[in-house]
Amino acid sequence: xxxxxxxxxxxxxxxxxxxxxxxxxxxxxxxxxxxxxxxxxxxxxxxxxxxxxxxxxxxxxxxxxxxxxxxxxxxxxxxxxxxxxxxxxxxxxxxxxxxxxxxxxxxxxxxxxxxxxxxxxxxxxxxxxxxxxxxxxxxxxxxxxxxxxxxxxxxxxxxxxxxxxxxxxxxxxxxxxxxxxxxxxxxxxxxxxxxxxxxxxxxxxxxxxxxxxxxxxxxxxxxxxxxxxxxxxxxxxxxxxxxxxxxxxxxxxxxxxxxxxxxxxxxxxxxxxxxxxxxxxxxxxxxxxxxxxxxxxxxxxxxxxxxxxxxxxxxxxxxxxxxxxxxxxxxxxxxxxxxxxxxxxxxxxxxxxxxxxxxxxxxxxxxxxxxxxxxxxxxxxxxxxxxxxxxxxxxxxxxxxxxxxxxxxxxxxxxxxxxxxxxxxxxxxxxxxxxxxxxxxxxxxxxxxxxxxxxxxxxxxxxxxxxxxxxxxxxxxxxxxxxxxxxxxxxxxxxxx
Amino acid sequence: xxxxxxxxxxxxxxxxxxxxxxxxxxxxxxxxxxxxxxxxxxxxxxxxxxxxxxxxxxxxxxxxxxxxxxxxxxxxxxxxxxxxxxxxxxxxxxxxxxxxxxxxxxxxxxxxxxxxxxxxxxxxxx
Numbered sequence: 153x154x155x156x157x158x159x160x161x162x163x164x165x166x167x168x169x170x171x172x173x174x175x176x177x178x179x180x181x182x183x184x185x186x187x188x189x190x191x192x193x194x195x196x197x198x199x200x201x202x203x204x205x206x207x208x209x210x211x212x213x214x215x216x217x218x219x220x221x222x223x224x225x226x227x228x229x230x231x232x233x234x235x236x237x238x239x240x241x242x243x244x245x246x247x248x249x250x251x252x253x254x255x256x257x258x259x260x261x262x263x264x265x266x267x268x269x270x271x272x273x274x275x276x277x278x279x280x281x282x283x284x285x286x287x288x289x290x291x292x293x294x295x296x297x298x299x300x301x302x303x304x305x306x307x308x309x310x311x312x313x314x315x316x317x318x319x320x321x322x323x324x325x326x327x328x329x330x331x332x333x334x335x336x337x338x339x340x341x342x343x344x345x346x347x348x349x350x351x352x353x354x355x356x357x358x359x360x361x362x363x364x365x366x367x368x369x370x371x372x373x374x375x376x377x378x379x380x381x382x383x384x385x386x387x388x389x390x391x392x393x394x395x396x397x398x399x400x401x402x403x404x405x406x407x408x409x410x411x412x413x414x415x416x417x418x419x420x421x422x423x424x425x426x427x428x429x430x431x432x433x434x435x436x437x438x439x440x441x442x443x444x445x446x447x448x449x450x451x452x453x454x455x456x457x458x459x460x461x462x463x464x465x466x467x468x469x470x471x472x473x474x475x476x477x478x479x480x481x482x483x484x485x486x487x488x489x490x491x492x493x494x495x496x497x498x499x500x501x502x503x504x505x506x507x508x509x510x511x512x513x514x515x516x517x518x519x520x521x522x523x524x525x526x527x528x529x530x531x532x533x534x535x536x537x538x539x540x541x542x543x544x545x546x547x548x549x550x551x552x553x554x555x556x557x558x559x560x561x562x563x564x565x566x567x568x569x570x571x572x573x574x575x576x577x578x579x580x581x582x583x584x585x586x587x588x589x590x591x592x593x594x595x596x597x598x599x600x601x602x603x604x605x606x607x608x609x610x611x612x613x614x615x616x617x618x619x620x621x622x623x624x625x626x627x628x629x630x631x632x633x634x635x636x637x638x639x640x641x642x643x644x645x646x647x648x649x
Numbered sequence: 650x651x652x653x654x655x656x657x658x659x660x661x662x663x664x665x666x667x668x669x670x671x672x673x674x675x676x677x678x679x680x681x682x683x684x685x686x687x688x689x690x691x692x693x694x695x696x697x698x699x700x701x702x703x704x705x706x707x708x709x710x711x712x713x714x715x716x717x718x719x720x721x722x723x724x725x726x727x728x729x730x731x732x733x734x735x736x737x738x739x740x741x742x743x744x745x746x747x748x749x750x751x752x753x754x755x756x757x758x759x760x761x762x763x764x765x766x767x768x769x770x771x772x773x774x775x
Contacts, residue, residue, distance in 0.1 A: 287730060294737045298744055305748065310755050314768050317748050317761070321683060324741060325674055328690045331734065332667060335698050344726075 156203045157211050159196045160228045160282045163236070167193070167275035171268045179263025183251060186267045190244040193274070197240060201233035205640075210647040212284060225284035225345060231491070231644025234637075235415055236281045239408050241626065242498050243274060245619035246407075249506045250400025252616060257307040257398040266306050270404075273299040277408060280416050286334050286424060287344045289416055293330065297323045297380070300409045303401040304393060315392035322389055326380035333373025337424065340365060346423040357429045367433045370425055374417065374435055381413040383439075383476050384446030387469035391453075394468065394505065395461035395519075402461075403505040406468045407498040414475055414494060418487060421479070422648040431482055440480025440572075444579045446473025451586035459519045460511065463590060464504045467545065470583060471497045478560060481576065485563035488641045492559050492630075495637065496544070496552035499626045503541040506620065510534035511598060521597055528598035530608060535598055537620045542591040544627050547584050552627045555634030557584065659700035666693030680749045680759045684742060691738040695731045702727030 170189050174182040204210060210229030217223070247270060258266055276296035283289050297320070305316045338344055340362075341352040356362040379386045394402045421430045430436065450470030457463040471493070478490025508519065514530040515523045528535025544551035557580055564576035630637055654661045666689055673686025702724045710722040749759065756764045 287733070291733060291737065294741065298740065301744060301748075305751075310752075310768050313748060313751050313755065314764055317680065317745075317752060320741075320745055320748065321674060324687050324745075325671065327741075328667070328671065328674075328687070328694065331691075331694050332697070335694055335701075335730075338727075338730075339697075339701050 156199050157213055157228075159200050160226050160232075160236075160278070161213060161215070163193055163196055163278040164226075164275050164282065167271050167278060171271035171275065174264050174268040174271055177264055177267075179260055179267075182264035182267040183247075186247060186270055187244065189271070190240060190247070190274070193278075194237065194240045194244065197233055197237045200228050201230065201237055204228060204230045204233055204647075205643075208643075220345060221343060221348060223345075224288060226282045227284040227346075228282060229644055229647035230640060231648060232281050234640060234644065235491070235494070236278060238495050238498055238626075239277050239281070239412070240274070241622065242407055242502050243270070243277075243404060245623050246400045246403040246502050246506065248619040249616050250398065250403065252613065253399045253509055259308075262306065266303065269299045269302040269306075273303070273404070273409075277412050280412050284346050284423075285344050286337065286346060286349070286420065289420075290327075290331055290334055293380075293413070293416070294327055296409060296412065297327060300405055303404065304397045306401070307396070307398045309396070311392065311396045315389070315396050318389050319393045322386060323380055326376045326378075329372050329376030329379070331376075333369050333371075333376060336365075336369035336372065340369065346419075349424045350426045353424070353429060354426050357426075357432075363432070366425070366429070367435065370420075370430070370433065371435055373420065374439070377413045377417045378439070378442070378476070381410040381417075382469060382472050384442050384449055384469065384473060387446060387450060387466075387472070390469050391457070391462040391465040394465040395459070399506055399509040402465075403502040406465070406505060407502040410468075410472060411475075411494045411498055414472075415491075418479065418491065419648070422487075422645070427649075436480050436482055438480075439476045443473040443476030443478075443480055444575065446470060446476065447579055447583045448473075448586075451583055451590070455586065455590045458521060460508050460521060460524060460594065461505075461519050463594065464501070464508060467587070467590070468497075468501055470587075471501065474556070474560065474583075477576065477579070478563065481560070481563045481567070481572070483563065483567040484642060484645055485559070485566045487645055488638050489556065489559035489563045491641045491645075492634070492638055493556040496556045496627075496630050499623050499630065500541050500544045500552060503537055503620060503623045503627070504545070507534045507538040507541065510616075511538065521594070524594075524598055525600040526598070526603040528595075529601065532608060533617055533620070537624065538598065539595060540624050540627065542595055544631070546588045546591050550628065550631050552630035552634075555631050559634070559638060660697055663693045663697035663700065666690070666696065669693075678761050680752070680761060683761075684745050684749070687745070688738065688742060691734065695734055698727045698731050698734070 174185060177185060210227060213226040215224045254266060276292045276299060279292040280289055301316050301320050305312055341349045343349045343352060353366060357366060382390050394406045397405060421427060447470045450466050450473055454463045454466035457466055475490045475493050478486045478493060510531050511524055511527040511534050512519045515527045544553040547554045547557045561577060561580060564573050670686045670690025670693055674683055674690060677683045677686060704723045707721060707723045710725040752764055753759060756767050758764060
């Protein structure tokens with residue numbers, strides 16, 4: 153059983169190795185290899201989740217047997233394992249369902265390089281989830297940035313290159329600020345491992361004079377990661393980036409990459425700064441306000457969008473706002489809601505980004521609303537999956553979106569003052585109405601029976617339907633057993649201390 | 650105030666460099682200048698790290714003449730971090746330059762505003 157403690161390291165090292173291996177394989181073989189490999193990773197991470205869940209304790213893996221202040225560490229608890237498992241499942245489903253479009257969008261000879269990037273990205277996602285060392289976090293954060301730029305530009309049209317440049321410029325700014333924040337924290341604490349850093353910060357925060365410099369460092373770090381994850385007002389790169397990427401990339405970028413940055417941020421708040429010290433800082437109120445603004449402005453932009461992909465991308469900006477609102481509400485309930493929303497949004501948004509290209513495919517490859525009329529009838533499967541994901545986004549009960557909204561409301565009611573409760577409830581209500589407005593409008597359009605051409609054109613594609621069913625199942629599971637997942641996250645957060 | 654700044658002039662310079670770089674990355678419209686700004690920003694951080702690791706009057710942490718007392722040497726970790734940071738910065742610059750070349754080949758300009766205008770008509774297609 154103790155052999156399982158090696159698995160987190162395996163997920164990182166084997167992914168790096170697979171990246172190199174895929175470079176040498178042909179496109180088709182690289183795809184096959186990646187799919188099998190992702191399945192193996194899912195098994196490995198499931199073992200870790202089972203192990204930490206049954207033992208009820210997190211474990212630390214010391215690399216190279218160097219003890220605490222010098223070595224590098226990996227840490228696995230229930231929360232890390234469940235987030236890693238979710239990332240891998242969504243990654244596998246995106247790659248499976250997106251393959252058909254990949255072959256259209258990418259030159260055959262370069263297909264293996266796409267899977268190289270996917271494997272390197274998996275390594276970065278895994279490392280950022282497991283790491284117990286803030287500088288390792290920085291290094292893999294840069295690898296994640298580079299690979300996400302890579303999977304964006306594989307589709308060689310001018311728009312994606314431009315989108316990639318804008319994406320990279322903002323991301324580089326974010327990385328620079330994150331590095332500065334990390335360096336400042338290292339400077340204050342003299343450590344890069346999370347546990348000794350937290351001990352030192354707890355000691356220093358006793359003196360109010362030190363609070364300013366700690367707040368400033370954490371603030372710089374927060375700005376860096378919030379730019380990278382697309383918090384309002386840094387969300388304007390989203391529509392171009394997500395909308396023009398090949399569908400598999402759009403789905404991965406919106407549902408995994410931006411979430412991974414937020415997870416790292418939560419991890420830093422809990423494990424580096426210490427949640428008691430962080431709750432004293434004004435940063436969380438700023439995040440609360442920006443998150444709320446993001447929800448409203450993202451939804452309004454989504455209503456104004458004239459193209460289905462831009463609409464879905466802007467709604468991502470709103471969903472990122474939700475997660476930051478959870479961090480702003482604070483307390484275990486707030487963080488539970490935020491992390492639950494990371495999961496709910498990852499399964500929903502990937503499904504949306506994988507259905508819109510199929511709807512456009514049966515509408516003369518147009519993404520504009522006026523051309524999409526009746527597309528849900530022409531391609532029944534894509535229409536159905538879009539319907540499911542839309543209902544989750546609006547917040548219809550039994551779907552994940554409803555459960556996360558409920559958790560946000562409960563978190564606000566549990567530990568907020570009356571102004572906070574009123575504000576959160578108001579934003580939740582407004583956002584549900586706005587979400588309903590643009591998703592129902594879209595649904596009415598894609599199920600419009602007036603166009604003359606309503607021939608059913610979808611072809612049987614098990615490679616598309618199976619992963620979409622898995623995502624739908626995950627969505628329903630999160631919605632129906634939300635109490636179980638909220639408990640799991642709560643247990644994970646208590647292990648974070 | 651001024652005395653504190655003068656005493657820590659390396660850190661002050663590092664932060665000023667970081668600010669210059671960040672401003673260039675944000676406000677310059679020319680892609681190459683943006684990249685130069687990014688490099689200045691990173692250099693600022695590296696200077697900050699390196700100056701923090703250096704302790705006046707101590708040697709590089711390489712054992713010569715059998716002196717193993719740690720108080721005789723400077724802290725080697727920041728230097729290691731700077732090296733890692735430089736590697737990251739170089740690879741990011743390389744990929745950004747490659748993207749810039751690709752954009753230049755397509756649009757024949759390096760001004761981001763012009764490129765954006767030129768790409769607008771492509772967007773109308775779909």
